Amino acid sequence: MSAKLTRNDAAAAGRARNVLRGWREPAWGYAFILPNLALIALFFLYPLFNTFRLSLFQANMSGETFIGLDNFRSLFADDVVLNSLKHTFYFALIIVPIIVALSFTVAGMMKDLRPSSKALFRVVFYLPVVATPVVVTMIWAWMYNVNFGILNYLRSLLHLGPVQWLGTTSGAFFSIVIVVVTWSVGQPIILYLASMDGISKDLYEAAELDGAGPLRKFFAITLPLIANTTLFVTVTTTISTFQIFVVIHLLTRGGPYFSTETLVYTIYRTAFTSTEFGAASAQGVVLFVIIMVIALVQLRLIRSKA
Structure with missing residues (x-):
């Protein structure tokens, strides 16, 4: 029984290593493009979202008031x-x-x-x-x-x-x-x-x-x-x-x-x-x-x- 458990543990550990190895290369790729993604989110996605949000408000220098459409x-x-x-x-x-x-x-x-x-x-x-x-x-x-x-x-x-x-x-x-x-x-x-x-x-x-x-x-x-x-x-x-x-x-x-x-x-x-x-x-x-x-x-x- 113990030998069988050991083999199962070894197989599970091997599968875990394969999963980690499979994620390692994509993770490096995402790490390299992360600065660009951050800039896109900061200077494009956030202003775009905020534009849609502000379109529902009466917004000026004094503040914002929700007015719908x-x-x-x-x-x-x-x-x-x-x-x-x-x-x-x-x-x-x-x-x-x-x-x-x-x-x-x-x-x-x-x-x-x-x-x-x-x-x-x-x-x-x-x-x-x-x-x-x-x-x-x-x-x-x-x-x-x-x-x-x-x-x-x-x-x-x-x-x-x-x-x-x-x-x-x-x-x-x-x-x-x-x-x-x-x-x-x-x-x-x-x-x-x-x-x-x-x-x-x-x-x-x-x-x-x-x-x-x-x-x-x-x-x-x-x-x-x-x-x-x-x-x-x-x-x-x-x-x-x-x-x-x-x-x-x-x-x-x-x-x-x-x-x-x-x-x-x-x-x-x-x-x-x-x-x-x-x-x-x-x-x-x-x-x-x-x-x-x-x-x-x-x-x-x-x-x-x-």
């Missing part, structure tokens, strides 16, 4: 918020197709260049991404200047009068579109170029042997094989477009006549100018839900087509 009811009755939401959708509907089409076209033009030329253009197009939106926006602010901006200077060489690039509603809107496209198109170009370079040339050669022309090869080979890249570029560009803030704040501050105010800028004004943190949090929750729904719809549509 009143912030959301007043939000959808506020003309300023609805107007900024409309402009946000307008920006997305214009900017996202431009970036996708432009980046795809430029990448297609670069695909057959020599490696040295391709590397040079990669650097040129990626520079605005490295420069950050603030730097790019400040450069465009000087270019748009009515008195000494380079755009009006070029017009003067053609004996044309100066233009108030940011002084009219339509002019300011499309001026912001140009700035956003300038700093946003670099990364999609790099992604599309890498995706196109990954397509085997044997596929194009086989298609040519079957009598396929350039358009047939484009629609039958190139487009399907870069569908995942198009999906990624479309979703990420849509999310970033819905979060436009820097260019609005530095160039127009939502003007003229609130024609360029986006929902993110309205959240900023509500929180840090009016100090209505509860209302701003409700606006942030609405923006979060809109972005999530649009991203999910885009994922489903593009994947089904692919």
Whole structure:
């Protein structure tokens, strides 16, 4: 009996060692990523949770009062918020197709260049991404200047009068579109170029042997094989477009006549100018839900087509 118990104890001890050994390697992995997880929890998950919580309160510098869904009811009755939401959708509907089409076209033009030329253009197009939106926006602010901006200077060489690039509603809107496209198109170009370079040339050669022309090869080979890249570029560009803030704040501050105010800028004004943190949090929750729904719809549509 004692020998049998000893064998059972030894087997149990072996199983315990195997369990510990099985947990040891994953534990080391979790230990290495723990600092990053802590930062994510501190600077992302906690603010996200607190935003949802504050959206149910009337919160300002003096304190917090629970009011339930009143912030959301007043939000959808506020003309300023609805107007900024409309402009946000307008920006997305214009900017996202431009970036996708432009980046795809430029990448297609670069695909057959020599490696040295391709590397040079990669650097040129990626520079605005490295420069950050603030730097790019400040450069465009000087270019748009009515008195000494380079755009009006070029017009003067053609004996044309100066233009108030940011002084009219339509002019300011499309001026912001140009700035956003300038700093946003670099990364999609790099992604599309890498995706196109990954397509085997044997596929194009086989298609040519079957009598396929350039358009047939484009629609039958190139487009399907870069569908995942198009999906990624479309979703990420849509999310970033819905979060436009820097260019609005530095160039127009939502003007003229609130024609360029986006929902993110309205959240900023509500929180840090009016100090209505509860209302701003409700606006942030609405923006979060809109972005999530649009991203999910885009994922489903593009994947089904692919």
